[in-house]
Amino acid sequence: MLKVLVANRGEIAIRVMKTLRKMGIRTVAVYSEADEHAKHVRYADEAVCIGPAPSIESYLNQNKILEVAKKYNVDGIHPGYGFLSENAEFARKLKANGIKLIGPSPESMEIMGSKLGAKDAVKKFNIPMVPGTDTPIDDFDEAINIAQTIGFPVLIKASAGGGGKGMRIVQNKEEMAEQIQLAMNEAKAAFGDSSVFIEKYISSPKHIEVQIMADQHGNTLYLNERECSIQRRHQKVVEEAPSPAISPALRKEMGEAAVNVARSCNYEGAGTVEFLLDENKKFYFLEMNTRLQVEHPVTECITGLDLVELQVRVARGEKLPLVQEDVKLIGHSIELRLYAEDPEDNFMPSINVLKKYKLPEGEGIRVDNGIDEGMMVPIYYDPMLAKLIVHAPTRSAAIQKMKEAIQQFEIEGIANTLNFGAYVMNHPGFISGNFDTHFVQKYWNKEEIAKTFSESSMVAAMVSKYLLYSSKEHLTIPRG
Ligand code: ADP
Ligand code: ADP
Numbered sequence: 300m301l302k303v304l305v306a307n308r309g310e311i312a313i314r315v316m317k318t319l320r321k322m323g324i325r326t327v328a329v330y331s332e333a334d335e336h337a338k339h340v341r342y343a344d345e346a347v348c349i350g351p352a353p354s355i356e357s358y359l360n361q362n363k364i365l366e367v368a369k370k371y372n373v374d375g376i377h378p379g380y381g382f383l384s385e386n387a388e389f390a391r392k393l394k395a396n397g398i399k400l401i402g403p404s405p406e407s408m409e410i411m412g413s414k415l416g417a418k419d420a421v422k423k424f425n426i427p428m429v430p431g432t433d434t435p436i437d438d439f440d441e442a443i444n445i446a447q448t449i450g451f452p453v454l455i456k457a458s459a460g461g462g463g464k465g466m467r468i469v470q471n472k473e474e475m476a477e478q479i480q481l482a483m484n485e486a487k488a489a490f491g492d493s494s495v496f497i498e499k500y501i502s503s504p505k506h507i508e509v510q511i512m513a514d515q516h517g518n519t520l521y522l523n524e525r526e527c528s529i530q531r532r533h534q535k536v537v538e539e540a541p542s543p544a545i546s547p548a549l550r551k552e553m554g555e556a557a558v559n560v561a562r563s564c565n566y567e568g569a570g571t572v573e574f575l576l577d578e579n580k581k582f583y584f585l586e587m588n589t590r591l592q593v594e595h596p597v598t599e600c601i602t603g604l605d606l607v608e609l610q611v612r613v614a615r616g617e618k619l620p621l622v623q624e625d626v627k628l629i630g631h632s633i634e635l636r637l638y639a640e641d642p643e644d645n646f647m648p649s650i651n652v653l654k655k656y657k658l659p660e661g662e663g664i665r666v667d668n669g670i671d672e673g674m675m676v677p678i679y680y681d682p683m684l685a686k687l688i689v690h691a692p693t694r695s696a697a698i699q700k701m702k703e704a705i706q707q708f709e710i711e712g713i714a715n716t717l718n719f720g721a722y723v724m725n726h727p728g729f730i731s732g733n734f735d736t737h738f739v740q741k742y743w744n745k746e747e748i749a750k751t752f753s754e755s756s757m758v759a760a761m762v763s764k765y766l767l768y769s770s771k772e773h774l775t776i777p778r779g
């Protein structure tokens with residue numbers, strides 16, 4: 300592979316190009332009219348405008364991207380995450396045109412792109428699954444019966460869902476029929492597929508996922524787990540590796556289950572197998588994401604591996620350069636997603652000019668960044684600006700390092716998740732490791748913040764001062 304097109308934008312496009320450059324591979328960036336001055340455009344060896352700002356006319360425009368790939372003679376395409384990264388139709392078009400997609404086959408994508416398809420594929424491997432239905436609901440009465448057998452609350456999920464969208468919690472049988480109908484309508488509108496199914500609603504779960512990597516020669520490795528329980532709108536904001544809740548024995552058990560999930564669809568490349576872990580440390584398969592994950596850097600930190608490099612090597616047909624016993628687990632890593640969102644206003648996207656933007660630096664601090672000071676953050680795309688990642692010998696040292704890095708980070712002009720990150724790092728629930736996916740909902744409100752920090756002197760003083768004097772009733776707490 301001599302030349303690769305990166306079909307993405309922002310931090311992930313740059314992160315991928317960094318490795319391509321390191322490997323001596325030329326890079327072609329694509330961009331929309333809104334991204335003319337974007338960082339990823341300047342970083343690439345060559346850059347091509349592929350259309351107007353809306354994703355559907357640019358970053359999701361399959362034919363245009365294919366046309367550019369052919370014109371610029373690229374050998375491969377790296378899709379990053381989001382956009383076309385899990386699109387089997389695109390994967391198929393590339394294959395037909397002799398361009399290698401750095402990712403799995405269209406068939407694997409298709410199986411895992413459907414949550415029901417995934418459950419069906421892994422059946423023969425005895426992977427523990429959340430109790431529920433394994434076919435799309437078509438008979439409402441039957442669905443109500445099943446929900447009653449499982450026990451309320453239940454979750455209605457879109458089979459084609461993703462990005463935390465397409466889920467509804469149902470508390471009792473009276474609401475069931477109406478909620479199923481609403482879920483089906485939503486699923487149809489958002490994903491073009493109205494199939495929905497039922498899962499037991501696990502009341503206090505941790506989100507634990509396993510990174511896997513597979514080559515074309517039948518070797519599949521698990522690269523340990525990530526804990527991603529700090530979420531808003533069913534989407535991750537803080538991730539860490541390893542999980543404070545996982546013992547070496549459970550790591551091996553979940554790792555081997557993840558490898559079997561990958562085998563069930565003849566997987567190739569980097570993938571993530573997501574599980575829920577309940578209070579009794581029982582795990583259940585949720586879904587598989589057939590791409591590089593947003594939070595892959597924490598895995599890179601603790602294993603010392605470059606996942607993009609492995610993706611490229613596997614795509615070139617090479618054998619994985621290590622075996623399971625070689626996979627290391629070094630220290631602890633935490634990532635904070637820096638979203639242009641206002642945590643004090645329900646994490647609403649905040650679109651504005653980035654007046655000041657200064658990244659933290661230091662040993663064990665990594666920032667995967669996609670923007671520059673002075674830039675306008677476009678409204679068309681995912682509001683993630685950057686990811687702040689730290690790595691230290693122990694979990695408590697990593698928390699400390701994250702606090703320092705947050706303090707050093709300077710952002711002005713746009714609401715963001717830095718203060719929220721500081722709040723998480725200072726929270727006894729997070730520090731203890733004993734938290735679940737309801738962390739944000741449970742603790743991120745004025746009363747809880749005041750209560751939690753009433754005994755810790757400095758923070759308490761500043762919080763109460765803020766709460767007293769803040770006219771906007773904001774939740775801002777001091778960083779660090
Ligand atoms: P991860 O599991 O890697 O944390 P997310 O679920 O946060 O990934 O999604 C990564 C990116 O992909 C985000 O930009 C998100 O908006 C987008 N995304 C994920 N799934 C879908 C989907 N089915 N449709 C549209 N966008 C999606
Ligand atoms: P997506 O494709 O949107 O990522 P997932 O199935 O991975 O959907 O679920 C996303 C999040 O939703 C999980 O991390 C978890 O917080 C919550 N969730 C999903 N299924 C359940 C369930 N059965 N019980 C409780 N929470 C769930």
Ligand code: MG
Pocket residue numbers: 462573586
């Ligand atoms: Mg998921």
